[in-house]
Amino acid sequence: MVDPILVADLVLDAALAAGADAVTIEPAGQPVGHPARYTIAVARAGELLAVSALDAQLAIHAIARLGYVCQVDPAATRMTTGRTRVRSVDAQRDLIVTIAPGLHPRAELMFVAPGAKQAMREPLPGERIGHYQILCRIGAGGMGDVYEVEHVTLRTRAALKILQHEVIERDAASRDKFLLEAQATARIRSPHVVEVFDFGYLPDGRPYFVMELLAAQSLGDILDRGALPIASALAVARQIAAGLCAAHEHGIVHADVTPCNVLVQRDRVKLIDFGLAQLRDARPLQIADQLAGTPSYVSPEQLQGHAAIEASDQYSLGCVLFEMLAGSPPFVGDTTAEVCLAHVRKPPPRPFSVHGEVSRELAAVIARCLAKDPAQRFSSMAALGQALEAVSCNP
Amino acid sequence: MQPVIVCVDDDAEIARTVAKSLKRARWSPMSTTEPEEALEWVLDNEVAVLLSDVEMPLMNGIELAARVKQLRPTTVRILMTGHITADAAMNGINKGGVFKFVAKPFVLADLETAVREGIELHRELSAVAVERDHVVRRGRVTGEHELRHPQLTTPSRAHDGAYVVRRPTNELVSGLGLDALLALRHRAQ
Numbered sequence: 001m002v003d004p005i006l007v008a009d010l011v012l013d014a015a016l017a018a019g020a021d022a023v024t025i026e027p028a029g030q031p032v033g034h035p036a037r038y039t040i041a042v043a044r045a046g047e048l049l050a051v052s053a054l055d056a057q058l059a060i061h062a063i064a065r066l067g068y069v070c071q072v073d074p075a076a077t078r079m080t081t082g083r084t085r086v087r088s089v090d091a092q093r094d095l096i097v098t099i100a101p102g103l104h105p106r107a108e109l110m111f112v113a114p115g116a117k118q119a120m121r122e123p124l125p126g127e128r129i130g131h132y133q134i135l136c137r138i139g140a141g142g143m144g145d146v147y148e149v150e151h152v153t154l155r156t157r158a159a160l161k162i163l164q165h166e167v168i169e170r171d172a173a174s175r176d177k178f179l180l181e182a183q184a185t186a187r188i189r190s191p192h193v194v195e196v197f198d199f200g201y202l203p204d205g206r207p208y209f210v211m212e213l214l215a216a217q218s219l220g221d222i223l224d225r226g227a228l229p230i231a232s233a234l235a236v237a238r239q240i241a242a243g244l245c246a247a248h249e250h251g252i253v254h255a256d257v258t259p260c261n262v263l264v265q266r267d268r269v270k271l272i273d274f275g276l277a278q279l280r281d282a283r284p285l286q287i288a289d290q291l292a293g294t295p296s297y298v299s300p301e302q303l304q305g306h307a308a309i310e311a312s313d314q315y316s317l318g319c320v321l322f323e324m325l326a327g328s329p330p331f332v333g334d335t336t337a338e339v340c341l342a343h344v345r346k347p348p349p350r351p352f353s354v355h356g357e358v359s360r361e362l363a364a365v366i367a368r369c370l371a372k373d374p375a376q377r378f379s380s381m382a383a384l385g386q387a388l389e390a391v392s393c394n395p
Numbered sequence: 396m397q398p399v400i401v402c403v404d405d406d407a408e409i410a411r412t413v414a415k416s417l418k419r420a421r422w423s424p425m426s427t428t429e430p431e432e433a434l435e436w437v438l439d440n441e442v443a444v445l446l447s448d449v450e451m452p453l454m455n456g457i458e459l460a461a462r463v464k465q466l467r468p469t470t471v472r473i474l475m476t477g478h479i480t481a482d483a484a485m486n487g488i489n490k491g492g493v494f495k496f497v498a499k500p501f502v503l504a505d506l507e508t509a510v511r512e513g514i515e516l517h518r519e520l521s522a523v524a525v526e527r528d529h530v531v532r533r534g535r536v537t538g539e540h541e542l543r544h545p546q547l548t549t550p551s552r553a554h555d556g557a558y559v560v561r562r563p564t565n566e567l568v569s570g571l572g573l574d575a576l577l578a579l580r581h582r583a584q
Contacts, residue, residue, distance in 0.1 A: 002571060004544055006563040013560050014576040017583035042579060050575040058571070061547065064540055069550045069558045074540065075533035085557035090583070092557065126530030130549050133534055152537050152548070175554070205556035 004061035007054065008069070011040060011062065012095070015111060016088040020044045023109040025063055028053060056104075063099060063107040068128075070097040071203050077101060084203045085114055121204075123147065123162070129208060130200045132160055143167050143178055148213060158197075162208040175207055182209035184252045184274040192243030194263070194272045216265035219320070223259050226327055229355045233324035234362070234388065236262070239269035240317055241385040247271075248310045248381045255308035257316035258297045259323065295336045296329040300344045300372050311374035314384050318348075318369025325353040330370060344372070361391040397423040398443035398514045403433035403459070404475070405451045413446065413475075416503045417510065430454040437463050442470045444513040446506075449476040449483065457483060460491025468492075469520040471513040475499055475506075 015023050020042045028037040038059030042050045054062075067074055070082030081098045093111040100106040122145070123134045132149035135157075139146045144161040151158065163178045171177075179199070186196040186209075198210035219236065222228070228236070240262055247254055254261075254274055261273040299315035302308050323329045330349055331342035348370040351358050365387045371377050378384040400422050404410040407428050414426035425440075427433050430451055437445060445463050449456040460472040472491055477499040479487075487493040494516060495509045537548045550558050565577055 002568070005547060006567055007571070007573070009561050010563050010568050010573060010576055010580075013562050014580040014583075016560065017580045019583070040573070040576065042576070050579040052573045052575040054572055061540070061544055065544075065547050065550075068540075068548050073533065074536045074548075075529060085555070086560055087553065087557045088560040089562060095558075125526075126533050128533075128537055128548060133530075133537070152534065153541055201552040201554060201556050203552065203556045203558075205554065207554075 002058060004058055004065050007058055007062040008065040011042075011066075011109075012086055013088050013090075014050070015042050015109070016086065016091040016093060018042065018044065018049055019091070020049055021111050023111075024107070025059055025066075025109075026106040027056070027104045060105060063105050066097050066107055066109065067099050070095060072097055072099050074128075086111075123202075128152065129160060129162075129202065130198065130210070132158065132198075132210060134160070140164070143174060143181070144208075149210070157213045158210050159213045160208055160210050162202065163206050165204075165206065168206065175205075178207050178209075181274045182207075184247075184250075185209075185211070187250045188243075188247050188252060190243050190246030191268070192239045192270055193246060194270050214263050214265055214270060216263035216268075216270065218260050219262040219264055219269075219324075220258070220260035222264060223323060223327070227354050228324045230325060230353050230358065230362075233321060233353075234391070235267070236264065236269050236324060237317065237321045238385065238388045240271060240320065241381060241388055243269070243271040244313050244317065245381040245385050247274075248313070253308045253310055254313050254316075255302070256297075257313050257320060259320055262320070295339045295343075296323075296331065298340075298343065299374070301374055303340050303344055309374060310381060311377045314369045314377045314381060315371075315374075317384070318366050321369070322348075322351050322366055325351050325355075325358060327354060359392055365391055397421060398517070399440050400424045400444045400446060400510060400514075401433050401436050401440075401442050402426040402446040403430055403451070403456075404428065404448040406448070409448070409475075413503075413506065416507065420507050420510075422510070422514070430456075430459045434459060434462055434466075437467050437470050442467070443517040444471045444473060444510055446473050446475065446510065449474050449479060449487075457487045457491045457493075460487060460493050464490075464492040469517060469524055471517045471520070473497060473509055473513050475501065 011023060022043045024041045025038060028039045036056055037053045038056050040052045040054060041048060064074060067082065070084045072080050072082035079098060079100045081096060083094060083096045086093060086095045092114055094114050096110040096112065098108045123129060125134050125136055127134045131151055131153065133152050135148045135150055137145060138148045138159065144163045147160045149158050149160040163174060167174045182196055182199050185194060194214065195212045196209050201207050244254060254271065256273065261271060263270045263272055297316040297319040299312040302312055319329050331339050331346065333339045333342060348367065351363050351366045368377055369384065378387065400417050402410055402413045402424055405428050410426040410428055414424040417424035425436055430453060433445065433447065436442065447456040447459050456474045460474065463470050463472055471494045473495045474487055474493050475497045479496065484496065487496065494513055497506055497509050540547050553559050
């Protein structure tokens, strides 16, 4: 069986090579019943350059392929047009495909000079992105919108995150950061880090990645209802430490550990949103004019303009653990500047819990996480994890 | 097209009066005293609103609403009643998906307001149903395409979103009758 993708590629390749501006793919002659053949006519400025005949079924699937290339709705019942940029070894043009659907579909292709960038719009339920069909929008992360999707063949559900166009307009390097987030997350294999398994680009150039779908709520939402019992807080902290430990083993610093970036599904905790992650072997991120990290949990060294290091994640985890016990982070204030200044200068308060007395060991672990000098914190996230395992809930 | 309203009341006088009022409001009412006939009309026509009495012999309004909900969920159900128990109201909502109850005796203007809101809801429900059908159809079409020709539906793209055309070799596409395209490509190179 010949692949209609090859046929569609040959049509585009020949038309681009010859500088054609129009191609028509339609049933040959006046069909009675099912036409056996289709014709493909290539033209430039009204002059016919080539005509080929092709098996009807192959032509119909080649038309479908061209529709998918230009994001034409495959279930449309009326004539529909789509546009995308196409590039061959010879040329680059904007391709406009118009498909008249039906038993004997017909396609008209127009090639025009690459125009302004395509308008970015949000995908609608039912639309296809790569192998996935959009079901609904389920939220937004640091840089992107998140949709619930279904794999069209396997029928499995997943979450698909698309970089927000506002972020692209604000920050030209956001595409690279987004790719970095996907790469960072995909590299980590841990039950405590969300799994990323696919990456691609929309026709408008925006990148997306696909990750596991979790029926979970964020730790931030849970803490909105109040502090956790000491044993629960400790159990969550241990799992966050395990996820961060796996990330650090792969040379990845999360750099934005906050309650909103921790999902809790029953007793299982997963870290998400490596949007500010930094890879040891990647070029440093240029985060100009913006604060990397969330003020209540960001480390003093990040606030002083240094890149996040592994010990920075310990500091943020210390802040999160403090909030799980006390109901609010260690430093609060009326303004972001006030909070930032407190992170850099003010000694951290002693952790307390509304549910009982915090043991001396646990208080010591938190105090060490919250040390201003990264060198005074634990030697590694693994060491912090072990310390958390060793402490008891009871005073 | 005027929205079609089906009005059913075992009291023929009420059914006629309501229908007359709805006609004055420029809708297309159909009135009957038989719930079975009302159900047939709902099944055979694009009915926007079913307006039914609750207490009727053979089939009461809640049973009728439940049948309509099952068979034509986009037809909005409004029940008219002189007295109703809490149980009946709960059944109306839970089983019949009743949009509104209108108390008898009613002012015709109030009834018209309820019907107008029902028509608006019917429009929204119909639009959602059309969209849902389209999503299902799109999923089926792409599923069939992908099953027959894997990767057909998932063109890979470059960083800027452009579709990168692969150059098929002459051998791969030979014998398909596309010699004229191959020659065109060859001449241009």
